[in-house]
Amino acid sequence: MPRNFYIKTMGCQMNDYDSDYLAQFLVNKGFSSVNTPENADLILINTCAVRAKPEQKAYSFLGRMSSIKKGNPNLTIGMVGCLAQLKGPELLKRFPQLDLVIGPRELGRFQEIFEKIDRNSGKFVATSLDLAPPQPAPCKGYFHKRITGHVAIMEGCNNFCSYCIVPYVRGREISRSPDEIIAEAENLLSEGMREITLLGQNVNSYLWEGEKTKWSFPALLHELSRLDGLLRLRFTTSHPKDLSDDLIHSFLYIKNLCHHIHLPFQAGSNRILKLMKRGYTREKYLELIDKLRKNIPDIAITSDVMVGFPGESNEDFELTLDLIRDVEFDSLFSFKYSDRKGTFAERMDGKIDKTVKSSRLNILQDLQKEITLKKNKALEGRHLEVLVEGPSKREGQLTGRTASHKVVNFNSNNSRIGNLHTVTIKHSFLNSLWGEVLE
Ligand code: SAH
Ligand code: SF4
Ligand code: F3S
Numbered sequence: 001m002p003r004n005f006y007i008k009t010m011g012c013q014m015n016d017y018d019s020d021y022l023a024q025f026l027v028n029k030g031f032s033s034v035n036t037p038e039n040a041d042l043i044l045i046n047t048c049a050v051r052a053k054p055e056q057k058a059y060s061f062l063g064r065m066s067s068i069k070k071g072n073p074n075l076t077i078g079m080v081g082c083l084a085q086l087k088g089p090e091l092l093k094r095f096p097q098l099d100l101v102i103g104p105r106e107l108g109r110f111q112e113i114f115e116k117i118d119r120n121s122g123k124f125v126a127t128s129l130d131l132a133p134p135q136p137a138p139c140k141g142y143f144h145k146r147i148t149g150h151v152a153i154m155e156g157c158n159n160f161c162s163y164c165i166v167p168y169v170r171g172r173e174i175s176r177s178p179d180e181i182i183a184e185a186e187n188l189l190s191e192g193m194r195e196i197t198l199l200g201q202n203v204n205s206y207l208w209e210g211e212k213t214k215w216s217f218p219a220l221l222h223e224l225s226r227l228d229g230l231l232r233l234r235f236t237t238s239h240p241k242d243l244s245d246d247l248i249h250s251f252l253y254i255k256n257l258c259h260h261i262h263l264p265f266q267a268g269s270n271r272i273l274k275l276m277k278r279g280y281t282r283e284k285y286l287e288l289i290d291k292l293r294k295n296i297p298d299i300a301i302t303s304d305v306m307v308g309f310p311g312e313s314n315e316d317f318e319l320t321l322d323l324i325r326d327v328e329f330d331s332l333f334s335f336k337y338s339d340r341k342g343t344f345a346e347r348m349d350g351k352i353d354k355t356v357k358s359s360r361l362n363i364l365q366d367l368q369k370e371i372t373l374k375k376n377k378a379l380e381g382r383h384l385e386v387l388v389e390g391p392s393k394r395e396g397q398l399t400g401r402t403a404s405h406k407v408v409n410f411n412s413n414n415s416r417i418g419n420l421h422t423v424t425i426k427h428s429f430l431n432s433l434w435g436e437v438l439e
Contacts, residue, residue, distance in 0.1 A: 005031050006040035010058055011048030013236065014170075014199055015081055017150045018107060019046045022080070024139035025110055038068055042076045042117065044100075047083035049165050051338035058083050066097035076117050078102060082169040088127045103127040105155070105171050108134030129156075129171030135180050143191040147389045147418050148232075148401075151184050152176070153220065154200035159239065161266075162277045162344035163309065163337060166201055173201075175208045178215050178223060185224055194418050195232035195387055196224070204238040204247055218246045225254045231420055232387055232403070236262045237304075241279040243288055251296045258403040259296055260330075263288070264304035268323030269316035272309050275348070282323060289327050300330040300404030307364060308337040308357030311350035317360050324367055330375055330404060332368045336361050369430060376406070376428035383438055384408065386423045388416045407432040 005026050009019040022044060023033060037043050043065050048054035062079060069075045078100030079091055085103030092098055099122075102113060106126040116124050133155045143149060154175040157167045185196055198221075200206060208215040217235075225233050233256050238247075240263055251257055267273050270281050292299050305320060324332065336357040339346045384402045391414065392399035398412045400421075408423055409432055416437070423435035 003031060004034045004040045005042040005044065006034050006037045007044045007046060008037070008061060009046045010054050010061070011046060011050070011081055013150055013197070014104075014152060014155075014201070015046050015048060017152050017199055018081065018104060019044075020142075020150075021107055021134065021136045022046075022110065024136050024142050025114075027139050027142060028137055029114065037065055041074065042078070043068075044078045044080050047079055047081040049082040049086045049169055049340070051335065051340075053338070055083055062095055062098065066095060069097045076100065080104070080107070082165070085127050085129070085169040086165065089125045092123055092125065099123055101125045101127065103129065104169065105129045105131050105133070108132070110134075132174055133176055136184060138187045141191070143188060143193060145390065146191075146193060147387065148195040148197070149188050149193045150197050150199050151181055151188070152199045153181050153235075154203065154206045157201040158205075159202065159279070160277065160344075162275060162348070163306070163340065165340040165343060168342060170201055173205060175206050177208055177210065178220055181220065182223065182227070185227055185230070189227060189229040192418065194229065195234065196230060198224070198233070198235040200235075201237065202239045202242060203235045204244070205242045216246065218244070218250045221250050221254055221257060225256050230256060232256055232258050234258045234260065234405075238263050240265065240285050240288055245291075248292060248295050251299065258405070259298050260300040260302070260403060260405050261292065262302045262304075265323065265327075266304065266306050267309060267312075267316070268320035269312075272312055272316050275311060275345075276309060277344070282319065286323070286326065298404075300406075301327065302331045302333075302405070303327075303329050304333045304335070305364070306335050306337050307360040308352040308354075310337070310345055310348040310352065312337075312352055312360075321364060321367060324364065324371070328371050328375065329368065330406070331372055334361060334364050334368065373428070373430050376430070376433060379406075379425045379433060380428050382425050383422050384425060384433075384435070385420050386410075386435075387420055388412075388418065390417055402433075408435050409433070410435045410437055412437055 007019045009015050034040050047058040065077050076099045080102040081104055084101045091101050108131055156171040156173040158173045160167050204217050206217040265285050268282055386400040386408045388398050388400040392409045397409050399409050410423055422438040424438055425433050425435045427434040
């Protein structure tokens with residue numbers, strides 16, 4: 001019977017959260033987590049399918065794990081997550097050393113799957129998309145020393161943006177009940193966490209309709225914000241088409257809700273936004289940014305954008321750059337469009353050459369670097385509230401984040417970990433700020 005496990009996580013925050021679910025489950029069953037796959041009896045690779053790159057990485061990691069198994073036939077290897085869902089049983093054919101293929105909506109059946117591993121009863125594939133997200137069983141001490149953590153409040157996506165594989169691998173949207181969410185958050189707080197980020201593929205389309213009660217996303221935020229010990233509350237990722245006035249007002253009356261929103265825009269050209277099936281125009285997006293900033297002047301806005309969508313002309317790309325100049329995001333995740341089999345975009349004409357995609361991405365990233373640095377420099381001399389998360393990579397230094405999610409490093413002893421401190425920003429860099437604690 002396997003006793004040591006190793007989990008490799010290759011995807012987004014939701015994948016991280018799922019890996020924590022699996023790890024807690026295994027620890028509760030008496031397993032121990034090990035830091036090197038060579039010492040494990042069970043290896044789980046939690047995969048991502050959103051672009052070709054993470055897909056390739058997953059295969060190459062699986063290849064390395066398979067060679068470990070050649071020297072240790074009792075090793076069990078499982079592929080879980082979005083790529084496991086997408087490829088299903090064909091993975092077992094392609095990788096003979098692989099034992100388990102488990103999609104992200106099947107994690108709640110891990111008990112059953114676990115019994116099969118236990119009895120060494122051979123290969124197993126689980127890729128139904130119909131199951132509701134499971135409730136993690138509390139695991140005492142698992143989150144030791146983690147100041148910030150996640151709670152998934154909904155899963156899946158109904159939007160089917162034309163380029164995106166997520167709806168195919170995470171299934172339809174389903175919201176968890178407020179009772180479950182609150183219980184999970186309370187458990188994290190009792191373990192010492194001080195900041196919780198609510199997760200969902202479209203977190204702001206959260207809606208719980210119970211027999212007697214109906215809970216909107218702002219109502220859930222309000223309820224959670226009152227939990228004892230919660231210093232900060234965040235959420236990600238929001239979809240522009242579901243950004244309600246109520247949610248904007250929540251930033252004003254919920255005191256521990258961080259003034260930060262991650263609001264992907266994807267493209268600045270209406271023609272491309274339409275082909276992407278995003279459900280909003282450039283003007284509508286800019287209107288939302290305006291409304292957010294009018295109501296919450298210090299709100300930090302971050303976003304996702306893509307270059308090289310099929311048919312994207314130089315003019316379309318210029319409109320994307322123009323939107324970036326106009327909004328001045330605090331930071332931006334930018335990607336080259338990647339064909340995903342089975343999506344609408346995969347079948348579209350006008351695919352963009354990869355050198356053009358790379359050059360557009362470089363131009364865009366250079367522009368954003370200038371903006372990020374300019375915005376960070378403007379913080380020099382300011383006093384910012386920082387939630388101290390732990391030691392930084394350099395000895396004698398601690399690291400934390402501002403409400404706007406910027407990393408701040410400073411000299412201090414460990415006694416400040418887990419608390420909010422005011423820090424004077426002395427130097428700003430592209431990816432972090434350096435400061436001194438205001439005593
Ligand atoms: N639900 C979120 C996005 C989840 S995927 C939203 O709607 O904003 C995270 C990011 O990956 C997306 O915002 C998009 O920028 C990028 N992405 C998704 N599919 C992609 C593809 N096929 N090629 C390149 N980037 C992609
Ligand atoms: Fe993908 Fe669009 Fe759903 Fe985001 S909203 S997960 S980009 S389909
Ligand atoms: Fe990747 Fe799945 Fe997240 S495809 S981005 S791990 S939801």
